[in-house]
Structures are given as C-alpha cells and as structure tokens.
Amino acid sequence: MRDVYNFSAGPATLPESILLQLQEELLNYQGLGYSMLEMNHRAPEFFAIIDHAKATLKELMHIPDNYSIVFLQGGSSLQFAMIPMNFAKGKRVAYVDTGFWSAKAIEEAKILNDTLVVASSKDDNYRFTPKGFEVPSDCAYLHITTNSTSEGTMFKELPDTGGVPLIGDACSNILGFEYNVEDFAMIYAGAQKNAGVAGVTVAIIRNDMLHDVEGLPHILDYKQHIQANSVYNTSPTFGIYVTSLVLDWIKQAGGVEGIAKRNELKSSTLYDYIDASTFYHNYVVVEDRSTMNVVFTTDDDHLDQAFIDQAWDKGLINLAGHRSAKGMRVSLYNAMPMEGVTALIDFMDSFAKENCVTL
Numbered sequence: 313m314r315d316v317y318n319f320s321a322g323p324a325t326l327p328e329s330i331l332l333q334l335q336e337e338l339l340n341y342q343g344l345g346y347s348m349l350e351m352n353h354r355a356p357e358f359f360a361i362i363d364h365a366k367a368t369l370k371e372l373m374h375i376p377d378n379y380s381i382v383f384l385q386g387g388s389s390l391q392f393a394m395i396p397m398n399f400a401k402g403k404r405v406a407y408v409d410t411g412f413w414s415a416k417a418i419e420e421a422k423i424l425n426d427t428l429v430v431a432s433s434k435d436d437n438y439r440f441t442p443k444g445f446e447v448p449s450d451c452a453y454l455h456i457t458t459n460s461t462s463e464g465t466m467f468k469e470l471p472d473t474g475g476v477p478l479i480g481d482a483c484s485n486i487l488g489f490e491y492n493v494e495d496f497a498m499i500y501a502g503a504q505k506n507a508g509v510a511g512v513t514v515a516i517i518r519n520d521m522l523h524d525v526e527g528l529p530h531i532l533d534y535k536q537h538i539q540a541n542s543v544y545n546t547s548p549t550f551g552i553y554v555t556s557l558v559l560d561w562i563k564q565a566g567g568v569e570g571i572a573k574r575n576e577l578k579s580s581t582l583y584d585y586i587d588a589s590t591f592y593h594n595y596v597v598v599e600d601r602s603t604m605n606v607v608f609t610t611d612d613d614h615l616d617q618a619f620i621d622q623a624w625d626k627g628l629i630n631l632a633g634h635r636s637a638k639g640m641r642v643s644l645y646n647a648m649p650m651e652g653v654t655a656l657i658d659f660m661d662s663f664a665k666e667n668c669v670t671l
C-alpha cells in the first residue's frame with residue numbers, strides 16, 4: 313500500500329493492482345523473455361494487445377460497428393488541430409466554450425477555418441454548461457468539451473445539434489460517465505486521466521465522417537491511422553498496453569455503469585460536505601457540477617495555499633487548482649478510491665477547525 317492519495321488532474325492516479333502487475337512483468341513480459349517496453353510495434357503480441365484493447369473498449373462503451381477505434385499520439389491537443397483538418401470540409405465549424413480546454417480547441421480551429429462560437433459561459437466565469445442554443449445547419453460539426461477539467465463543470469445532457477455532427481473532447485470523463493456513443497460523430501480523450509498514461513489518445517470516430525482531404529499529410533489523416541490499425545508509425549506501445557489493462561480493470565469494476573456510479577458517490581459526498589460548510593465554497597451551478605473534477609476555495613488565497621501545502625504533507629497531493637484558476641481542485645478520476653475522498657474530508661474538517669471556523 314502506498315501512503316498518498318494523488319488528486320492530480322493528469323497524468324493521474326492509476327489502480328494499484330495495475331502498477332504492481334507492471335512492476336512484476338517489467339523484465340519479462342508474459343514469459344517472452346523481454347520487457348513490454350522493448351516490444352516491437354509490429355509484433356503479433358502487440359497486435360493482440362491492440363485488438364484486445366479495442367474489443368474491451370467497444371464492449372465497455374457499447375460502440376456500434378459503424379465506428380472506428382484508433383490510438384494516436386499528440387494528446388487531446390493534437391486532436392484540436394486534426395479535427396478541423398479532417399472534418400471541416402470547407403465549411404464553418406462550431407464550438408461551445410466552457411473554459412480553458414475548449415478555448416484551446418477554438419484557438420486551433422480559428423487558425424484553420426471559419427469558426428463560430430455558438431455558446432459560451434465565459435461571462436459567468438464558466439460556472440455552467442450552456443443549454444438551449446442553436447447550431448447553424450451549415451456547420452460541419454459542433455465541438456464540446458464534455459467535462460471541463462479546470463472549471464469543474466460537465467455536460468450531463470448533450471446539446472441538441474439539429475443533426476450537425478457532435479464531437480466531444482472527453483479527456484477528463486471518458487469511461488467515467490455514461491454517454492451514448494451514437495450521440496457523437498467522434499469522441500476522444502488523452503488516456504492520462506481516466507484510461508492509462510500520457511502518450512496515448514483514444515479516438516472513436518463514426519465511419520461516415522472519414523473522407524479524402526486534399527493536401528492533408530498522412531500523419532494527420534485519421535483514415536491512415538485507422539487503416540493501419542493504430543500502427544501507421546511506431547505506436548506508443550507501452551501506453552497502449554497500460555490502456556488495455558485499465559480497460560480490463562474497468563470491466564472488473566462493473567463497467568462504465570459501475571464506475572460512473574462510484575464517481576457520482578465520490579463527488580456527491582464531497583459536494584455535500586462543501587455545501588454543508590461555511591468555510592469552503594464551490595460556485596458551479598449545481599446541476600452542471602462535474603463528477604470528475606471538484607473545485608473549491610476558502611475565498612482567501614493565503615488559506616487556499618496553506619490548505620494545499622498542509623494537505624500535501626498529509627499525503628493528499630496535487631490539490632492545487634488549474635494554473636488558469638485559483639483555489640483547489642480535486643480530481644476524482646476512475647482510479648481514485650472512495651477512501652481518498654474520506655481522507656480528504658477528514659483533513660478538510662481539521663483544517664477548517666484549526667482555522668477557527670465553526671462549521
């Protein structure tokens with residue numbers, strides 16, 4: 313047993329059983345005599361890993377047959393560029409702005425295309441996810457950030473796009489909240505938060521989105537990566553292996569349904585505690601609160617910093633808010649156990665009492 317709970321927003325905590333398995337296999341992967349770190353990306357054993365990971369993901373997310381699953385590099389951020397490159401088809405592209413990461417996606421789209429921000433919660437400090445907006449039918453797609461990692465908001469209901477293909481950056485809630493894949497033309501996530509380690513991005517793309525784009529380099533073309541079964545060039549082999557182990561672990565933990573219930577319980581326990589206290593505050597509109605990233609503050613920068621530092625000394629690490637935000641952020645990703653939340657609440661209680669506040 314390790315003696316820290318790592319609330320990092322990413323790269324994030326992994327199931328301990330997986331770390332132990334990796335440690336045990338490090339020198340000799342399943343009797344092959346060499347390490348998974350040394351495996352060739354075109355070895356049959358590696359294709360077996362890719363195919364197993366794809367099949368498990370398909371089962372866990374109920375992905376229909378008319379979708380392709382592909383493992384890429386470059387993080388979610390490369391997708392911000394590849395999406396307009398591959399899917400704009402010379403049309404306008406539409407975005408919802410819910411914070412730091414959607415703004416990054418919009419920034420990239422604007423370099424490449426006529427980009428329309430159809431809804432934004434910026435004027436209200438990103439405290440909610442926009443609802444009831446219209447998407448012009450001449451847009452090639454609508455892009456949303458399904459969970460806004462820095463702001464602590466989440467789309468629990470997806471927008472009605474009126475038939476415009478919906479693309480979701482699910483970096484911080486993939487496999488942690490139940491979405492219907494069929495509502496998306498594409499859904500994608502860097503693995504380092506909920507599905508593995510940094511270096512792998514999972515993309516699930518409806519096949520009718522794929523078409524030839526003139527002047528597009530092969531390395532940036534989804535079709536090339538899909539046709540090559542995620543081995544267009546040297547894949548992030550070890551990372552894909554870790555993802556396949558995380559997917560197996562999620563399956564054992566009750567699938568996405570079981571994990572989503574657990575995330576709901578972890579986050580509601582923490583929100584209930586914050587709401588009952590007069591010392592800690594969360595300003596997100598209640599119905600849009602994320603079950604993955606809980607942000608809160610004492611409304612005093614010095615106290616917030618003292619909280620973050622003292623929590624670290626107690627083994628509750630990486631609780632500082634995103635660099636774009638003040639206060640604290642608790643990332644309760646899929647691999648964070650309930651015990652981490654209980655330990656955090658115990659500390660929050662003693663910190664509040666020490667700072668002479670009646671709860």
Ligand SMILES: *Cc1c(COP(=O)(O)O)cnc(C)c1O
Binds near residue numbers: 386413460481483502
């Ligand atoms: C972390 C994060 C990203 C950035 O991912 P990279 O892998 O660093 O490019 C993008 N979008 C969301 C919602 C995130 O949480």
